[in-house]
Amino acid sequence: MSEGREGDAGRAAAAAPAGVRTATLRADDGARLAYDDAGAGRAVVLVHGFPQSRRYWHPQLAALPAGVRALAPDLRGFGDSEPRAPLSLDRHADDLVALLDHVGVARAVVCGLSMGGYVALALWRRHPARVRALVLADTRAGADDAAGRARRDALVALARREGSAAVADTQLAGSLGRTTREREPARVAAFRALLSAAPVEGIVGALLAMRDRPDATATLPTIAVPTLVLVGAEDVLTPVDEARRLAAGIVGARLAVIDGAGHASSWERPAAFTAELAAFVLALPPSPDDG
DSSP: OOOHHHHHHHHHHHOTTOOOEEEEEEEEOEEEEEEEEESSEEEEEEETTTOOOOOOGGGTTOOOOOEEEEEEOOOOSSTTTTSSSSOOOOHHHHHHHHHHHHHSSEEEEEEETTHHHHHHHHHHHGGGGGEEEEEEEEEOSSOOHHHHHHHHHHHHHHHHOOOOHHHHHHHHHHHHHHHHHHHHHHHHHHHHHHHHHHOHHHHOOOOOOOOOOOOOOGGGGGOOSSSEEEEEEEOOOSSSHHHHHHHHHHOEEEEETTTTTTTTTHHHHHHHHHHHHHHHHHHHOOTTOOO
């Protein structure tokens, strides 16, 4: 199957759950951004990882409890959002503010997974008044070391040379835990289709943005909102010890480990992840931001 047909198949196979509203907005530079909007109540922005799209969060959108509203955007360069430059973490953070402005939400819980966690930390650094609480899933604060930067460059070259499907194939073993890979071939295939649908331009832009991101370790002590750190027990990219260090750097943060999951913990064990997320959101003190 060619890259284009495989991407189309991945999109077609990932129809939004019932009740999800899909819409677009224009960022301040005119870029068109797509997002899903589901439920009503306390707003949670779900920020996908690399090289995913808002469709990554469909399991969560399908199982929202009463009192929670989820906003799941396509970061620019992914899904149905335009790949207009610059594709930087700071730009993604500013796009989230544009989304909140567009839907009339002053403050939201921001849940970012992997690359989405980098975006969530950038949002806190740039726009802390818009963050009600943080959920940092399968991510880290530190910058890439020399070996990590070299791996990003190698993936850039692979994407340009062989396309999205080749990048997807390199990501499966690291993204999915051993339990998922050995016992759930249908889930593995669906995940590969999701990754294969990513545009090459978005893949390259995201890799360069992650390669050049600043170390956010010094940002952690400044976080003054409730924070939940989630991690898959089988995550080999940002292991449990990495999550412990992340949680230890944030005053009052709580760590929860998702059994049987790897780096894509919310995709692999959606019920467990959604339960942790919903309990955290619904336990927050009442606020004028409650919808």
